[in-house]
Amino acid sequence: MQRRDFMKTTALATAAFGFPTIVPASVFGKNAPSNRINIGQIGCGRIAREHDMPGTWQHEMAQFVAVSDVDSKRMTDGKKYIEAYYTKRNGTPYVDIKEYGDYREMLLNKDIDAVVISTPDHWHSQPAMEAALAGKHIYVQKPTSLTIKEGRQLVDVVKKTGVVLQLGTQQRSSEQFRVAAELVRNGRIGKLHTVKIGLPGDPSGPDAPTMPVPSNLNFDMWLGSTPEVPYTEIGVHPQNDYSRPGWLRLENYGAGMITGWGQHHFDSAAWGMDTELTGPRYVEAVAEFPRSGLWNVHGDFMVKAEYDNGIQMFTSGGYPNGIRYEGTEGWIWVSRGNYQASSSDPVAKGNNAKALDASDPKILQSVIGPDEIQLIRSTEHHGNWLGAIQGNNELLSPVEIGHRACSVCLVSHIAMKMGRRLEWDAAKEEFVNDNEANSHLSRPQRRPWGTDYVKV
Known part of the structure; x- marks a missing residue:
């Protein structure tokens, strides 16, 4: 699908909800659609909502167009969260975020230029590698990988494809x-x-009984490459809020x-x-x-x-x-x-x-002094990534x-x-x-x- 066709489809979808059929210029700000970076969000949990989404959408050159999560409840929350932001910012009702239960389907969308990966640690390297192979630029949360072998595999693919990948080590900014x-x-x-x-x-934490897997969670895909284990909520993420998830305290x-x-x-x-x-x-x-x-x-x-x-x-x-x-x-x-x-x-x-x-x-x-060592200056980490994609500045955390x-x-x-x-x-x-x-x-x-x- 060409970008002009995508925008036409978006306008028709908006009309189906009873909103204006013409996307207002305020949606794009000073950045024309041809200069805009269309973003897909992979993982819609705590760090995405509190850090990566706000860090990205504050820059007008970026436009979220899709979300993906193995938890359908979180995915829909993520869609609503982004749409509510654009509605408030632009003063116009905004419904335009596509949902993907499988991020690999998102990567097939040629209108998406880049992805932000805010998943659990064991789900960093694989989607980043696949995004690079799909030609998408990448912002991925730290740590880079679950193992040193995975990290080297990711480095090799990024170097091969030439995409711009920024690690979420935002202290540098x-x-x-x-x-x-x-x-x-x-x-x-x-x-x-x-x-x-x-x-x-x-x-350390408490013992946790085995629980039925919530119907909104694709637990097999959430486990990914790690061993198959029984589900318990404190071993994954909370179902009713976005507080610190229990997976952070499990070596798997x-x-x-x-x-x-x-x-x-x-x-x-x-x-x-x-x-x-x-x-x-x-x-x-x-x-x-x-x-x-x-x-x-x-x-x-x-x-x-x-x-x-x-x-x-x-x-x-x-x-x-x-x-x-x-x-x-x-x-x-x-x-x-x-x-x-x-x-x-x-x-x-x-x-x-x-x-x-x-x-x-x-x-x-x-x-x-001017003849001394001068390190890269950045005021915001996501902005540094977006600027590097557009060729405006040097990437801070390659x-x-x-x-x-x-x-x-x-x-x-x-x-x-x-x-x-x-x-x-x-x-x-x-x-x-x-x-x-x-x-x-x-x-x-x-x-x-x-x-x-x-x-x-």
Whole structure:
């Protein structure tokens, strides 16, 4: 279907609801239809509603045209949520969002230019790969992948197709994280030797009885490549609200906070450490894991990573939530402060609410000169992605950098499991002489789902 035919069909559909047959110019703002980026939303849950949809639709160059979710109730809610926004913004009743119970059907729609993927962690890499193969640009939530193998598969497909993929590591678009990284990389605290990252763990949970699968949920597809297990609501997502879902605390679908928030902080730290395209040489960790209850991701933990450039990085819930760079001539602290991407995000409190601090205030007042290292500037992460699609700016969080940050998370998680010092070869993306640790670089995938079964 050509774009002009699509718009004609849209006008006819609008008329069927008793609304004007001519789409008002206010729908498009200053961006003509030929310059507009038509967006499909994959996953309509908490992070989509609180962060990705608002982050995208605030930019007039973007226009949501479709939603997809394996939970039909959430999909319809997502449709209504978007339509209500456009109706309020434009002052004209708006009914134009198409629903797809299977995102693969959405990818066949040639009028869709790009997709936003806001799914559970185990459903990041596969739809992103398939979207790239369909020629769609992609914004995908972190973590990049469930395993290191999946992440590399995704990188290879994106590079092959040339689509614009932005990882949802939006801390890069917060000024304080860029400023901190620039100051560190330009030597304002001397030679960097230590990085301390505060990252909380998750609590254990209750036992959960098996429940009937809700009629609105395609549970088999929700499970995807992961093992078939009985349904229980706290193991998936709430049926009556959009609060923090239980799948975040199950290793079948992620690794807990080490990936859930870890990719944010490891990515930001790598920006300042100048290690965005590599990884640690040695990693060791200790962690507590629940002994009972449904939820089984890590609780309290400590990870030590050593890099070839001599930097040591420590990560633990015992530190304040944020990043502290320590050099031979001072330190810099950076965090989100009180900013939240979603209502359940942990935020700094009390004395830790300061988003940027240093051992000497003069460090923060320092001006980065034109001949020094200047990092990419972005004021909004989704906008940076949309601008990169249109060729207006450089992409801030490309897939290779996202994969490397996620790999630090996953290597750290494997070290938690092994309980011993591991040597990591970042170039080969494998542990050195350690078959046991290397067995965790991938997971068996349940047919027909999984990145191994995507036809590249």
